[in-house]
Amino acid sequence: MNYIDLDGTLVETTTGQDKVLSFLYTNIIGRILLKLLVDKRVSVLSGRLLDSPVSTLLIQPFIKKNGICMKDYENRQYQSFNDFFTRKVQSEKRPVCHDPSILISPCDCKACVYPISRKTTFSVKNTEYTLRSLLRSPSLAERFENGYAYILRLAVDDYHRYVYAASGRKSKTYHIDGTFHTVNPIANDCLPIYKENTREYTVIHSPVFGDLIQMEVGALMVGRISNTDPAFEAVRGKEKGYFEYGGSTIILLTGRGAVPRVDLLQNTQNGYETRILQGQELGQAAPTA
Numbered sequence: 001m002n003y004i005d006l007d008g009t010l011v012e013t014t015t016g017q018d019k020v021l022s023f024l025y026t027n028i029i030g031r032i033l034l035k036l037l038v039d040k041r042v043s044v045l046s047g048r049l050l051d052s053p054v055s056t057l058l059i060q061p062f063i064k065k066n067g068i069c070m071k072d073y074e075n076r077q078y079q080s081f082n083d084f085f086t087r088k089v090q091s092e093k094r095p096v097c098h099d100p101s102i103l104i105s106p107c108d109c110k111a112c113v114y115p116i117s118r119k120t121t122f123s124v125k126n127t128e129y130t131l132r133s134l135l136r137s138p139s140l141a142e143r144f145e146n147g148y149a150y151i152l153r154l155a156v157d158d159y160h161r162y163v164y165a166a167s168g169r170k171s172k173t174y175h176i177d178g179t180f181h182t183v184n185p186i187a188n189d190c191l192p193i194y195k196e197n198t199r200e201y202t203v204i205h206s207p208v209f210g211d212l213i214q215m216e217v218g219a220l221m222v223g224r225i226s227n228t229d230p231a232f233e234a235v236r237g238k239e240k241g242y243f244e245y246g247g248s249t250i251i252l253l254t255g256r257g258a259v260p261r262v263d264l265l266q267n268t269q270n271g272y273e274t275r276i277l278q279g280q281e282l283g284q285a286a287p288t289a
Contacts, residue, residue, distance in 0.1 A: 210257030
């Protein structure tokens with residue numbers, strides 16, 4: 001998967017996760033194994049294992065393999081692998097842009113952005129789908145025509161807590177059940193992954209950007225999306241929740257009240273993701289007439 005790094009450098013890389021997923025989705029034996037892995041009972045069992053004290057044995061090898069700088073995170077003992085995976089970063093390591101007209105990234109991610117229209121679909125690494133199939137709500141999808149969809153992909157070595165991208169009054173949380181499939185791009189050649197994944201979303205009524213949707217999408221071996229903030233008001237930069245183990249995705253949908261940063265839009269058009277950290281700029285409020 002190729003992406004543009006924080007300093008603007010093109011990074012061409014194939015991870016161990018990519019190789020495993022390529023085997024699962026393109027090899028006959030791999031697909032047989034995949035049918036077992038996406039069974040919800042397997043996901044629940046895996047979650048229990050990763051919650052257990054014995055799973056702490058996985059932490060140090062994971063840190064070493066993925067080159068994670070633990071100096072950025074809270075200095076404490078972890079009780080399980082999931083406890084480690086949902087670790088909190090030191091707040092000064094993820095500063096939030098103070099300008100309220102800036103739409104911030106809710107997470108560490110590799111990002112793409114796509115324009116939304118009535119007739120066209122938008123693509124996530126060669127998988128095309130409509131907002132109607134994503135939201136399962138034609139009326140809600142219609143409200144975001146002529147806006148943008150930000151696809152924010154978290155790899156397993158990313159920080160897996162996420163914040164609100166904007167402030168405003170928020171709706172209840174909508175939950176859509178699904179079969180667990182990976183959000184890694186290699187899967188998209190074989191399965192319509194976003195139609196299969198468990199997801200949760202809320203509508204935020206922002207006085208700065210207009211209505212926007214923030215959606216969390218679960219992935220292979222992820223049994224829980226934990227939205228932990230019960231407040232009726234979203235506060236930009238405040239923690240909204242976290243994912244447990246696995247690569248996951250957050251999707252932001254904006255209407256005409258926000259426009260994406262130019263390099264993010266250009267990189268997406270050129271076929272590249274863009275590396276962005278939590279709190280950094282995704283876009284800004286649209287200029288008023």
